[in-house]
Amino acid sequence: MDETTYRDALLRKRDELLGGPAAKPLQLTMENNSGRQGDMADQATGTNEVHIQLKLKQTDAKILQAIEGALGRLDDGTYGACRDCGDPIAPARLSAIPWTRVCITCKEKQA
Numbered sequence: 001m002d003e004t005t006y007r008d009a010l011l012r013k014r015d016e017l018l019g020g021p022a023a024k025p026l027q028l029t030m031e032n033n034s035g036r037q038g039d040m041a042d043q044a045t046g047t048n049e050v051h052i053q054l055k056l057k058q059t060d061a062k063i064l065q066a067i068e069g070a071l072g073r074l075d076d077g078t079y080g081a082c083r084d085c086g087d088p089i090a091p092a093r094l095s096a097i098p099w100t101r102v103c104i105t106c107k108e109k110q111a
Contacts (some may be wrong), residue, residue: 001091001094001095003074003079006070006074006079006080006094006098007071007074009095009098010067010070010071010074010098010099011071013063013067013098013099014064014067014068017060017063017064017067018064063099066099066100066101067098067099069099069101070098070099070100070101080094082101082102082103082106083101083102083106084102084103084106084109085103085105085106087103087105088103089102089103089104090103090104
């Protein structure tokens with residue numbers, strides 16, 4: 001894949017996160033669950049929905065930040081180089097996770 005293909009993939013993912021179903025406002029979820037009637041199981045389910053939406057928002061925010069960083073690296077010519085070792089990141093890894101900053105070897109060392 002060339003840089004244009006990676007840029008397109010990054011922009012598609014960014015648009016998906018900003019406008020897709022995962023972008024459902026947390027406030028709406030909370031409003032739908034506030035004052036919820038029902039037994040304790042129903043109320044717990046509503047609370048869990050709010051927590052899940054909050055976690056999704058946090059994850060989405062991290063991915064959006066990583067996407068913006070990757071777009072910046074495309075602009076400055078450093079895209080595709082591992083942040084830790086400087087080696088090229090494998091095209092298969094970039095295709096799977098175009099916002100990644102590290103090669104698979106360095107990622108495995110982090111675990």
